[in-house]
Amino acid sequence: MATIVVQRPKLAWHEKWFISTFAKGMKLTLGHAIKNLLLLIGRKPKTTMEYPEQKWDLNLPDYYRGAPALVTDEHDRERCVSCQLCEFICPPKAIKIIPGEIPGDDPWAKVEKRPKVFEIDMIRCIYCGMCEEVCPEQAIYLRKDYAITGTSRAEMLHDKERLYEIGGKRVGLVNKWNELK
Amino acid sequence: MTGIFSSIDVAFLIASVAKIVFLTFLVILPMVAYSVYAERRFSAIIQDRVGPNRVGIPLTLFGFKKDLQILGIGGLLQPMADGLKFLLKEDFTPGHVNKFYYWLAPCLTMVPALLTCAVMPFGSELDLSWFGATQPIKGVIADLNVGPLYMFAISSLGVYGIVIAGWASNSKYPFLGGVRASSQMISYEISLGLSIIPVLMIFGELNLSKMSAFQDANGWLLLPFWGDSAPWSNGGNFSRWLLLIPLGISFVVFTVSMFAETNRTPFDLAECETELVAGYHTEYSSMKFALFFLGEYAAMIIGSGLAVTLFLGGWSIPFAPLLSELTGLQFHFIPGDTPLYTGVLHIVTFFAKVFACILFFIWVRWTLPRFRFDQLMALGWKVFFELALLNVILTAAILIWFPMK
Numbered sequence: 001m002a003t004i005v006v007q008r009p010k011l012a013w014h015e016k017w018f019i020s021t022f023a024k025g026m027k028l029t030l031g032h033a034i035k036n037l038l039l040l041i042g043r044k045p046k047t048t049m050e051y052p053e054q055k056w057d058l059n060l061p062d063y064y065r066g067a068p069a070l071v072t073d074e075h076d077r078e079r080c081v082s083c084q085l086c087e088f089i090c091p092p093k094a095i096k097i098i099p100g101e102i103p104g105d106d107p108w109a110k111v112e113k114r115p116k117v118f119e120i121d122m123i124r125c126i127y128c129g130m131c132e133e134v135c136p137e138q139a140i141y142l143r144k145d146y147a148i149t150g151t152s153r154a155e156m157l158h159d160k161e162r163l164y165e166i167g168g169k170r171v172g173l174v175n176k177w178n179e180l181k
Numbered sequence: 182m183t184g185i186f187s188s189i190d191v192a193f194l195i196a197s198v199a200k201i202v203f204l205t206f207l208v209i210l211p212m213v214a215y216s217v218y219a220e221r222r223f224s225a226i227i228q229d230r231v232g233p234n235r236v237g238i239p240l241t242l243f244g245f246k247k248d249l250q251i252l253g254i255g256g257l258l259q260p261m262a263d264g265l266k267f268l269l270k271e272d273f274t275p276g277h278v279n280k281f282y283y284w285l286a287p288c289l290t291m292v293p294a295l296l297t298c299a300v301m302p303f304g305s306e307l308d309l310s311w312f313g314a315t316q317p318i319k320g321v322i323a324d325l326n327v328g329p330l331y332m333f334a335i336s337s338l339g340v341y342g343i344v345i346a347g348w349a350s351n352s353k354y355p356f357l358g359g360v361r362a363s364s365q366m367i368s369y370e371i372s373l374g375l376s377i378i379p380v381l382m383i384f385g386e387l388n389l390s391k392m393s394a395f396q397d398a399n400g401w402l403l404l405p406f407w408g409d410s411a412p413w414s415n416g417g418n419f420s421r422w423l424l425l426i427p428l429g430i431s432f433v434v435f436t437v438s439m440f441a442e443t444n445r446t447p448f449d450l451a452e453c454e455t456e457l458v459a460g461y462h463t464e465y466s467s468m469k470f471a472l473f474f475l476g477e478y479a480a481m482i483i484g485s486g487l488a489v490t491l492f493l494g495g496w497s498i499p500f501a502p503l504l505s506e507l508t509g510l511q512f513h514f515i516p517g518d519t520p521l522y523t524g525v526l527h528i529v530t531f532f533a534k535v536f537a538c539i540l541f542f543i544w545v546r547w548t549l550p551r552f553r554f555d556q557l558m559a560l561g562w563k564v565f566f567e568l569a570l571l572n573v574i575l576t577a578a579i580l581i582w583f584p585m586k
Contacts, residue, residue: 022548022549025548025549026545027542028429028548029227029544029547029548030544031545032227032228032229033223033226033227036225036229037228038228040225040226040231046229047229047230048229048230048231050231097343105422
């Protein structure tokens, strides 16, 4: 095994006794302090974005993982077929689905199932995106909403209606259920 | 019965109580709170951040958006919010601690720090003859003739708080923190005590208010440019200027020992969070933790106060006699004949100096990394101890061969 001898810097006595190094450090921090104090007085802190007033929403990248939500297709059909894959893969077990049958007289009867209850507990959700990845119907997406807050546990439980409200409509992804293929 | 009551000087009693309330509750405690705030803001600007800038009382001038932005620094009510938070937090006592000592320790940290401010001369004299006072009121609670000795005696009790906290917590990190703190504080007590001996030799005096008065008349120890200290006004005696050498060494040793004594970075090995979680106060929460925190800052304020009194002229205004000559107003202290505005100005000067010292403490904390424990001990025992001793001899030699005027 090759031995690497690390070259330690040769210090002068005043460096060894923290005299010149101390002065250098103090000068550096004071420089930063004065620079930032002047920026603060001018009310333009450069490195900090003051959150509730300034938001970075416009700079969110495309791959940003925010709150998961359900989407409908171009015919306003619920994409979710309640296969429960997301429920099973969800690491913190935040998703709860109760499947329901689509009645025979429904135009989308051949899809057979849709969720009766679809709940995501946003207190548990870790925004990992596994549900989006596993979904065979491309029905669940992570949106860019990140400030999910509530004053009670019940408020943090996103039900089906809320999930569709966040998710909205997505077109032209899966066409297998459409008549005109 | 009447004999006892007639022997009590009521005016003195009232003045003392007023001074105690003024100094502890109106100055030291708010100063502690605001030095925490200053620490947070100063560290923020050093690290290119903004810091806590938006606490205020809604619908007032201190309100949210229209907060008083003094130089762009908002959030001036942050200390109140912090205090409220500490009071409302759960005061949790772990099951494995020794209850009695666990409760005693925070008080033992806070109380000595506040006790020492009794001998701190925070002002010269307040001439309250307008309000019917017959004598000017001294700017010190207890005008002891053993000021620095009293201070060291009481402030060294602070180590018990930390040791007992570490011991009573009955868990390994607090224990290690307590052990470290005790050895560190006891070691640095020696160099702290020895470092001020040259100062006492020069003053020939152990009364802190008389030291301040001396410096007011004859130049600060580290700024000997007026009165009997300057060669142009004392007939060419350079003794005070020569004494700047031992006094400089003395000041450096004193300041560094003060850092170690108050457990501040770069010597905060007692609560070194990278090794010991939070050191001796790991098991503490809520107001008990806050007492440790306040005790540390109060000790810092008292330490700065002592440094200011001994080396930087206490309450005296720099170049006061020269200023008085120039302006015609009286800026220097004359016993029994100091106008009210000068008395007030002296108090303001003292606390301004103390605050500058605290800012220096904070500045150092956010600049230097922590020392290793053996380095700390080596510095205390192998360098400062000897340096302080030699310094005493050097001062004595200078005083013998170049006597002061």
